[in-house]
Amino acid sequence: MxxxxxxxxxxxxxxxxxxxxxxxxxxxxxGGAIPGxxxxxxxxxxxxxxxxxxxxxxxxMLAAVYVGAEYGGSIPAILIKTPGTGAAAATVLDGYExxxxxxxxxxxxxxxxxxxxxGLVSVIILVFSTLPLARFALKFGPSQYFWMAMMGxxxxxxxxxxxxxxxxxxxxxxxxxxxxxMDKFTSTxxxxxxxxxxSEGLDLIPVLVGLFxxxxxxxxxxxxxxxxxxxxxxxxxxPSKKELAAVTPIVLACGAMGSVxxxxxxAGATIASWIGYSETKMFCKNNETFGTGDIRGVAAPxxxxxxxxxxxxxxxxxxxxxxxxxxxxxxxxxxxxxISCGPMLFINQPQVPYGLMASMxxxxxxxxxxxxxxxxxxxxxxxxxxxxxxxxxMLFAFIxxxxxxxxxxxxxxxxxxxxxxFVMKELGFAPAATxxxxxxxxxxxxxxxxxxxxxxxxxxIFFAGGLNKFFIALTILGVLFPYISKWISSxxxxxx
Amino acid sequence: xxxxxxxxxxxxxALFITCGAAFAAGKYDNWPEKDIHIVYYTRPGSGGDTFLxxxxxAVKNKLNGHNIxxxxxxxxxxxxxxxRVQRAPQDGYTLACLSTTVVTADLIGHSPVKYPxxxxxxxxxxxxxxxFTRKDMQFDTLPELIDYAKKNPGKLNWxxxxxxxxxxxxxxxxxxxTGIDVNRIVFDTxxxxxxxxxxxxxxxxxxxxxxxxxxxxxGNLKLIALLxxxxxxLNVPTTTVxxxxxxxxxxxxxxxxxxxxxxxxxxRMAEVFKAALDDEKFKKYLADEAIEGKFVxxxxxxxxxxxxxxxxxxxxxxxxxxxx
Numbered sequence: 001m002x003x004x005x006x007x008x009x010x011x012x013x014x015x016x017x018x019x020x021x022x023x024x025x026x027x028x029x030x031g032g033a034i035p036g037x038x039x040x041x042x043x044x045x046x047x048x049x050x051x052x053x054x055x056x057x058x059x060x061m062l063a064a065v066y067v068g069a070e071y072g073g074s075i076p077a078i079l080i081k082t083p084g085t086g087a088a089a090a091t092v093l094d095g096y097e098x099x100x101x102x103x104x105x106x107x108x109x110x111x112x113x114x115x116x117x118x119g120l121v122s123v124i125i126l127v128f129s130t131l132p133l134a135r136f137a138l139k140f141g142p143s144q145y146f147w148m149a150m151m152g153x154x155x156x157x158x159x160x161x162x163x164x165x166x167x168x169x170x171x172x173x174x175x176x177x178x179x180x181x182m183d184k185f186t187s188t189x190x191x192x193x194x195x196x197x198x199s200e201g202l203d204l205i206p207v208l209v210g211l212f213x214x215x216x217x218x219x220x221x222x223x224x225x226x227x228x229x230x231x232x233x234x235x236x237x238x239p240s241k242k243e244l245a246a247v248t249p250i251v252l253a254c255g256a257m258g259s260v261x262x263x264x265x266x267a268g269a270t271i272a273s274w275i276g277y278s279e280t281k282m283f284c285k286n287n288e289t290f291g292t293g294d295i296r297g298v299a300a301p302x303x304x305x306x307x308x309x310x311x312x313x314x315x316x317x318x319x320x321x322x323x324x325x326x327x328x329x330x331x332x333x334x335x336x337x338x339i340s341c342g343p344m345l346f347i348n349q350p351q352v353p354y355g356l357m358a359s360m361x362x363x364x365x366x367x368x369x370x371x372x373x374x375x376x377x378x379x380x381x382x383x384x385x386x387x388x389x390x391x392x393x394m395l396f397a398f399i400x401x402x403x404x405x406x407x408x409x410x411x412x413x414x415x416x417x418x419x420x421x422f423v424m425k426e427l428g429f430a431p432a433a434t435x436x437x438x439x440x441x442x443x444x445x446x447x448x449x450x451x452x453x454x455x456x457x458x459x460x461i462f463f464a465g466g467l468n469k470f471f472i473a474l475t476i477l478g479v480l481f482p483y484i485s486k487w488i489s490s491x492x493x494x495x496x
Numbered sequence: 497x498x499x500x501x502x503x504x505x506x507x508x509x510a511l512f513i514t515c516g517a518a519f520a521a522g523k524y525d526n527w528p529e530k531d532i533h534i535v536y537y538t539r540p541g542s543g544g545d546t547f548l549x550x551x552x553x554a555v556k557n558k559l560n561g562h563n564i565x566x567x568x569x570x571x572x573x574x575x576x577x578x579x580r581v582q583r584a585p586q587d588g589y590t591l592a593c594l595s596t597t598v599v600t601a602d603l604i605g606h607s608p609v610k611y612p613x614x615x616x617x618x619x620x621x622x623x624x625x626x627x628f629t630r631k632d633m634q635f636d637t638l639p640e641l642i643d644y645a646k647k648n649p650g651k652l653n654w655x656x657x658x659x660x661x662x663x664x665x666x667x668x669x670x671x672x673x674t675g676i677d678v679n680r681i682v683f684d685t686x687x688x689x690x691x692x693x694x695x696x697x698x699x700x701x702x703x704x705x706x707x708x709x710x711x712x713x714x715g716n717l718k719l720i721a722l723l724x725x726x727x728x729x730l731n732v733p734t735t736t737v738x739x740x741x742x743x744x745x746x747x748x749x750x751x752x753x754x755x756x757x758x759x760x761x762x763x764r765m766a767e768v769f770k771a772a773l774d775d776e777k778f779k780k781y782l783a784d785e786a787i788e789g790k791f792v793x794x795x796x797x798x799x800x801x802x803x804x805x806x807x808x809x810x811x812x813x814x815x816x817x818x819x820x
Binding site for chain 1: 541545553681688690710780
């Protein structure tokens, strides 16, 4: 195993391969940073280039795009509150707050550090435990997915600000948004009001961009902040050694968690980043600073979502089943190269999977260098006059939305959700909780109904098995977390 | 002199007739003169998308140096991508890749796109459906499965993909015609069904070979029936008389242009795309994925989808989730 990985590293580290990987990483960062051009879209745009290419070059290049895109999504999330990908939504909460305090450069550094380290952790896990993790992933059925999603939902208190009830209402609104469209079980229309385009359901990107980016633009316009003049140019700030050391355990833990979530078909980077954020907040001391620009709130989701690409290779390579859109495109790359993924791949051509793992390792190193080079130009963006920057954000948001469906429909959705997000914030509701409900809604509802179909209505199935019990315990802990947290801080205050 | 004038007139007339005939015969001989856009409705990497991409590579030499650009406009209902093709210019440069989902989306999914409203170009392959199960299940054939289900009503978990998928239509047809009582579990994709069968959460599924091939080759899954008239290279028993059933489901994959496209242009397109079936690499791909490569002209292609429509109507209640 290690010998094959070593061989793969030797091959991946040749100048030609590094060039392909670097191109893939840069392309991925650009794709990830543009809302609407997700990792899978960036990969599929490159796919025609791979026709006739040596698979030893084409597959690492495609994998590198995936790695780059997961990092790229965090750049606009931090700088302009516009998550480039769904996976970067959780990074907005603390990343953008850091930027507002003039610490955008530091937030980008933390994101890069967490992304690269989380990615490296996941590649190491991939090398040593692809087959056992693939077998573990098969232990997740509908009831396990249901509880995992419930665990994610239970942290609504962590993202709802001061009023938990308003947070719950916001999350319930997100759940409602998730059920709009054609019911996948009965082919009936739900809450589409005769608008056929709504039967497709709402796309994540217009909802995210509207609730986060456009609502922020509206806030700046109505508060007059848009006309503020930036007196000093924002300086590049780097995290201290102490800060890096403080986030390292979080990064390692979230990297491992992201690898496991990545291995679960259908879960993906968006779920991983929310779980990373919420579990970190729950288990960290002094967590009241989360949501106000805490570096741990950037490190956790970024490590988790950057670990997903390598984790996502587990079901693809070991089972022949792509668990996400991005790994499905990698599978096309394999198919065009005449290679079949699945259990026999490790027996017939073991050099192929280990070669790809080595390429992902090299891609993380390349990402570190490319990311460092991009830091200063990125931070410069925030020094632009506010009115120009805001106009650019609006343009960016609309172009990103337009590119998801290539028509005006998504642009209208962005506008609608921008207004909704603005009104929600003015009334003290939490758009982040709405996003959480929306992201997890389909997972909750679909798996609830599947489980009920299996048991013919019996509830016992939800409580059977160790995995279900584990997730139930974490769900209860998540629900009680705001109250426990409040109790602990009141005790501390009393003691002081 | 007269002879000479007559000869000149005849020569000029002949020249005109020849030129006219040549012009008429070769009106589209130079097609394509720019890149062709083929719109598909699922994500890259799906069975249909992989078929399309392999086909695009196979006909590359016939495109006069131009390319096929595949546009994945992801929309499970198909309304957006197919609607776009229906509204596109009838110039042969915007085509749709169709599967039976265009029929189900129309009849079950309330799509505004009506499946007959295209100029059907040709189909290049039949991607059949298989009934499959885990290696440790106690049945090896479809009659054994039916017998088991009848002895254990409500015990078998039968996984299907989205309501508009071929997997769902075929499952509904088998369940309805045999009268078995199973738990029909609806997943998003064929891949999800597969994972749940491997994990022991489901027992039986219907799907395409491209999804399950790695697990079949590894011996973790077994194919117990092929929903076709004749056995194919995998030698799986069919759902016809040999097994005591009469279920045949043809799942053609092919191309269509906007309705009203000049039939001569359609014929030219069919001629170009037919060449894919002569490409050795494409033939190998079809053989590896157990897809029956065959050329079906536009009329027969549409007629096949009419047959799918009839099967859907027979199973409408089950497809709308009103019964198992």
